[in-house]
Amino acid sequence: MSDRAMSVVRAGALTTVQDRGRPGHAHLGVPRSGALDGPAAALVNRLVGNPPDAAVLETTLTGCALAPRSDVTVAVGGAPCRVTVGGRPAAWGAPVRVPAGAVLDVGPAIRGVRGYVAVSGGIVVEAVLGSRSTDLLSGLGPPPLTDGTVLPLGRERPPHARVDAAPQPAPPAELVLRVTLGPRDDWFTPDALRAFTARTFHVSSASNRIGLRTEGPVLERARGGELASEGMVLGAVQVPPAGRPVVFLADHPTTGGYPVIGVVRRADLPAAAQAAPGTPVRFVAVRRR
Amino acid sequence: MRILPVGDDALLVEVASRAEAEALHAELVRRREAGLLGAREIVPAARTVLLDGLAHPGRVASELAAAHVPPAPPREREVVEIPTRYDGPDLGEVAALWGVPEREVARIHAAAEFRVAFCGFAPGFGYLTGLPARYDVPRRAAPRTAVPAGSVALAGPYTGVYPRASPGGWQLIGTTEAVLWDHTRVPAALLSPGTRVRFVPEDGA
Numbered sequence: 001m002s003d004r005a006m007s008v009v010r011a012g013a014l015t016t017v018q019d020r021g022r023p024g025h026a027h028l029g030v031p032r033s034g035a036l037d038g039p040a041a042a043l044v045n046r047l048v049g050n051p052p053d054a055a056v057l058e059t060t061l062t063g064c065a066l067a068p069r070s071d072v073t074v075a076v077g078g079a080p081c082r083v084t085v086g087g088r089p090a091a092w093g094a095p096v097r098v099p100a101g102a103v104l105d106v107g108p109a110i111r112g113v114r115g116y117v118a119v120s121g122g123i124v125v126e127a128v129l130g131s132r133s134t135d136l137l138s139g140l141g142p143p144p145l146t147d148g149t150v151l152p153l154g155r156e157r158p159p160h161a162r163v164d165a166a167p168q169p170a171p172p173a174e175l176v177l178r179v180t181l182g183p184r185d186d187w188f189t190p191d192a193l194r195a196f197t198a199r200t201f202h203v204s205s206a207s208n209r210i211g212l213r214t215e216g217p218v219l220e221r222a223r224g225g226e227l228a229s230e231g232m233v234l235g236a237v238q239v240p241p242a243g244r245p246v247v248f249l250a251d252h253p254t255t256g257g258y259p260v261i262g263v264v265r266r267a268d269l270p271a272a273a274q275a276a277p278g279t280p281v282r283f284v285a286v287r288r289r
Numbered sequence: 290m291r292i293l294p295v296g297d298d299a300l301l302v303e304v305a306s307r308a309e310a311e312a313l314h315a316e317l318v319r320r321r322e323a324g325l326l327g328a329r330e331i332v333p334a335a336r337t338v339l340l341d342g343l344a345h346p347g348r349v350a351s352e353l354a355a356a357h358v359p360p361a362p363p364r365e366r367e368v369v370e371i372p373t374r375y376d377g378p379d380l381g382e383v384a385a386l387w388g389v390p391e392r393e394v395a396r397i398h399a400a401a402e403f404r405v406a407f408c409g410f411a412p413g414f415g416y417l418t419g420l421p422a423r424y425d426v427p428r429r430a431a432p433r434t435a436v437p438a439g440s441v442a443l444a445g446p447y448t449g450v451y452p453r454a455s456p457g458g459w460q461l462i463g464t465t466e467a468v469l470w471d472h473t474r475v476p477a478a479l480l481s482p483g484t485r486v487r488f489v490p491e492d493g494a
Binding site for chain 2: 129
């Protein structure tokens with residue numbers, strides 16, 4: 001293997017390779033996948049001179065540590081955290097040079113959940129259906145990182161623009177998700193619809209890349225019986241029989257059999273990716289654009 | 290036909306039957322291939338077709354409301370044959386539900402011609418219809434934590450083949466060596482919506 005590679009010293013709780021995902025194959029049961037906080041992934045790519053679709057690492061709560069085999073430029077963004085290179089403090093949210101063999105340590109999230117690590121040249125693991133994303137639901141793409149994993153890197157490119165640092169949105173203290181009702185809001189009682197858009201839920205610790213699970217009021221159905229399986233979209237708020245809404249994130253199944261009470265605006269999903277367990281969640285009904 | 294908006298850029302089109310859903314799916318794919326419909330995803334399901342990634346969902350909705358959907362065209366594609374050993378652990382239970390001897394299950398199942406109504410659950414997993422309604426079976430009361438890859442299984446009106454090992458609650462009637470999903474192959478999925486399928490009993494089964 002060439003020296004354009006880096007080894008994983010500490011994989012962290014869950015670190016995956018992500019790009020912009022593999023849309024267009026839902027009819028075959030293939031989830032879209034891709035970085036949960038797309039704007040953060042695009043920003044760290046820009047900081048190291050990568051195109052926006054280059055593959056990055058997505059960390060979960062506990063960060064990770066990496067040792068490149070050649071000098072590389074990296075940028076860490078998304079959830080704020082301590083960054084060190086060879087044990088010395090380094091910048092977060094800015095390009096950082098890591099010499100060959102030195103360890104880049106991406107610390108646990110101080111706030112938020114998902115960190116993003118871009119490496120100049122991108123991570124060039126084998127693409128599956130046009131994407132290098134790890135898909136935890138269907139197992140496509142590279143498996144989550146483990147200690148000792150070696151990741152191949154692409155050829156380094158000079159940054160497009162000299163940027164020292166870039167502002168990034170702070171993880172939300174309260175998650176406000178704009179939602180358009182339907183397509184199956186008529187499966188719920190008027191009380192349930194009121195509770196859905198007026199009460200406060202909390203992010204459940206059972207949340208993952210498939211869905212943001214919530215705790216809070218139980219949404220009761222107006223009609224029983226089973227819904228025949230139907231196509232699901234990113235941001236769909238599905239309500240299983242227990243009555244707790246689940247917001248479908250990037251690795252969501254492409255079809256499902258529980259009614260969707262509403263759909264969260266695409267622009268609000270990156271914040272959902274950064275909402276830690278316990279964060280209050282409010283669903284605000286908005287009109288369709 | 291009922292057209293339900295889904296979020297800002299998707300539509301769920303609901304029809305009365307599986308046959309209508311299949312016809313609608315075929316028509317929507319035809320329109321996309323002819324450049325008449327810009328949709329990122331066209332996802333057929335049991336009674337619906339989802340159109341996702343529409344630039345002008347309102348316009349598409351009014352076009353669809355006025356559209357004539359011809360019955361699904363006869364398939365010219367050849368039949369995909371899936372060599373199957375009818376040796377699943379639920380063969381006895383299915384035979385009891387059908388009220389036939391065990392070896393009849395293989396004969397009845399292999400006599401039917403199936404079509405992939407839609408996919409989902411896992412890449413390469415197709416929901417195949419083709420058995421007469423009297424052979425519908427319920428899911429198992431307790432799902433298995435691990436169903437081996439290649440398991441041929443029944444649930445409700447559907448037959449499916451597990452592309453890889455996973456948990457599952459379907460009734461297992463057989464196994465196949467056929468590769469349902471291989472991302473290095475073109476196409477990666479052996480079965481896609483509309484594919485005709487036959488299960489061919491292997492000798493000695």
